Amino acid sequence: xxxxNSALPSSxxxxxxxxxxxxxxLRERDVEWVASHELAEGxxxxxxxxRQDLTHLDFSGTSKRGYxxxxxxxxxxxxxxxxxxxxxxxxxxxxxxxxxxxxxxxxRRGFKVVGVFDADKQKIGMRLGSVKVRGMRELxxxxxxxxxxxxxxxxxxxxxxxxxxxxxAAGVRGLLNLALTHVIAPRHVAVTESRIVSTxxxxxxxxxxLGEPALPPGAGA
Amino acid sequence: xxxxNSALPSSxxxxxxxxxxxxxxLRERDVEWVASHELAEGxxxxxxxxRQDLTHLDFSGTSKRGYxxxxxxxxxxxxxxxxxxxxxxxxxxxxxxxxxxxxxxxxRRGFKVVGVFDADKQKIGMRLGSVKVRGMRELxxxxxxxxxxxxxxxxxxxxxxxxxxxxxAAGVRGLLNLALTHVIAPRHVAVTESRIVSTxxxxxxxxxxLGEPALPPGAGA
DNA sequence: TAGATTGTTAATCGATTAACAATC
DNA sequence: TAGATTGTTAATCGATTAACAATC
Numbered sequence: 507x508x509x510x511n512s513a514l515p516s517s518x519x520x521x522x523x524x525x526x527x528x529x530x531x532l533r534e535r536d537v538e539w540v541a542s543h544e545l546a547e548g549x550x551x552x553x554x555x556x557r558q559d560l561t562h563l564d565f566s567g568t569s570k571r572g573y574x575x576x577x578x579x580x581x582x583x584x585x586x587x588x589x590x591x592x593x594x595x596x597x598x599x600x601x602x603x604x605x606x607x608x609x610x611x612x613x614r615r616g617f618k619v620v621g622v623f624d625a626d627k628q629k630i631g632m633r634l635g636s637v638k639v640r641g642m643r644e645l646x647x648x649x650x651x652x653x654x655x656x657x658x659x660x661x662x663x664x665x666x667x668x669x670x671x672x673x674x675a676a677g678v679r680g681l682l683n684l685a686l687t688h689v690i691a692p693r694h695v696a697v698t699e700s701r702i703v704s705t706x707x708x709x710x711x712x713x714x715x716l717g718e719p720a721l722p723p724g725a726g727a
Numbered sequence: 728x729x730x731x732n733s734a735l736p737s738s739x740x741x742x743x744x745x746x747x748x749x750x751x752x753l754r755e756r757d758v759e760w761v762a763s764h765e766l767a768e769g770x771x772x773x774x775x776x777x778r779q780d781l782t783h784l785d786f787s788g789t790s791k792r793g794y795x796x797x798x799x800x801x802x803x804x805x806x807x808x809x810x811x812x813x814x815x816x817x818x819x820x821x822x823x824x825x826x827x828x829x830x831x832x833x834x835r836r837g838f839k840v841v842g843v844f845d846a847d848k849q850k851i852g853m854r855l856g857s858v859k860v861r862g863m864r865e866l867x868x869x870x871x872x873x874x875x876x877x878x879x880x881x882x883x884x885x886x887x888x889x890x891x892x893x894x895x896a897a898g899v900r901g902l903l904n905l906a907l908t909h910v911i912a913p914r915h916v917a918v919t920e921s922r923i924v925s926t927x928x929x930x931x932x933x934x935x936x937l938g939e940p941a942l943p944p945g946a947g948a
Numbered sequence: 949t950a951g952a953t954t955g956t957t958a959a960t961c962g963a964t965t966a967a968c969a970a971t972c
Numbered sequence: 973t974a975g976a977t978t979g980t981t982a983a984t985c986g987a988t989t990a991a992c993a994a995t996c
Contacts, residue, residue, distance in 0.1 A: 605826035696933035712917035
């Protein structure tokens with residue numbers, strides 16, 4: 507609160523989320539201290555980057571010992587807002603939408619899915635964990651009543667913008683867009699995009715660039 | 728083939744995947760030409776970035792008209808390797824793994840899931856689209872026989888590295904890691920990581936930085 | 949103390965943007 | 973032709989890495 511708080515670069519934020527999960531795992535194993543070079547190794551970074559990143563936090567390491575995991579976890583949780591509950595809805599009850607609605611990692615980290623919506627009547631009423639799939643008409647009411655912060659867009663590309671518009675009009679402040687198209691949102695709504703198909707294409711490009719393996723592992727003759 | 732081909736920067740590759748999906752949609756709507764500023768607008772970029780990116784391609788635009796969508800789609804497909812079939816297996820038949828195994832966007836783009844594996848006996852035999860969940864012991868044989876290129880890791884964090892090791896030993900050349908931990912792989916295996924929980928945390932951080940809305944949309948009294 | 953590790957500054961590296969001549 | 977848009981160069985911007993004094 508006493509610290510300048512807004513808008514760390516997204517490159518830094520992306521890594522902070524990884525430090526957090528790493529530190530949580532260290533804590534489960536009762537590791538009390540971690541050095542920048544250890545975090546770096548575990549995550550494929552340089553120790554310099556780690557130290558640079560952690561200076562953005564209201565938290566200091568100790569010479570010779572590194573960073574106390576308990577304190578680091580606490581401050582990362584606070585900066586990332588992972589210490590508060592975030593209420594989400596999922597739009598689209600296809601394979602991806604259904605998987606996210608019941609994804610165990612979400613409640614574990616303070617993300618609560620309070621509703622799932624789909625335009626397809628066949629899907630309405632379907633039970634997903636603790637929620638039922640509802641029709642799109644119910645979306646605005648649920649978003650308001652349940653004070654939903656974030657909408658997850660898991661619909662086909664052609665329906666993504668109208669799902670976004672509906673969520674924005676209902677009052678969400680963030681959108682996670684999983685559809686293949688870019689969605690437009692006003693400045694007061696944050697948008698993050700994540701596309702599994704694009705990610706796989708990035709991977710296969712990298713594979714292609716590796717070239718054919720000199721020797722397939724375990725090749726006999 | 729006649730062009731230097733390897734290792735465009737990953738920032739460029741990430742955008743090329745988006746140009747490809749965008750151009751495919753334009754083609755469905757029978758749009759024959761697209762200008763850099765139009766692509767930029769549709770994707771939230773600058774026209775300068777778009778033109779810069781497209782110079783990496785073995786393809787030229789035309790003054791006054793822009794880029795021919797048919798040619799652009801063809802060359803993007805070729806560069807990204809999206810014109811060949813990629814064979815994949817999914818390790819982990821939890822919610823996420825099952826969703827990916829039957830994800831419709833994959834076959835549509837040349838990605839074929841030829842196997843799903845899980846250590847849990849209860850899940851073995853479960854039917855997912857055209858494949859059945861198999862035990863981990865069958866993984867090496869399937870990867871070899873089916874000439875699998877890429878393994879998708881959709882297991883809990885503590886099992887991620889051993890899943891990676893198994894896939895690598897069996898001969899995959901790429902890993903898509905969806906688990907929360909970093910996995911280590913030798914240089915001849917490409918790794919891409921994608922973590923839905925981290926992505927949501929990036930989003931909620933951005934929401935937090937927006938601050939409280941001055942006026943909640945549609946606030947009455 | 950001696951030595952390891954932080955915090956921080958400066959140097960490097962890469963990515964994005966601006967600008968404009970060439971071109972159709 | 974006139975004007976719009978590319979391809980490309982140079983300028984800016986930001987992110988990563990290297991290096992080292994401060995410190996416990």
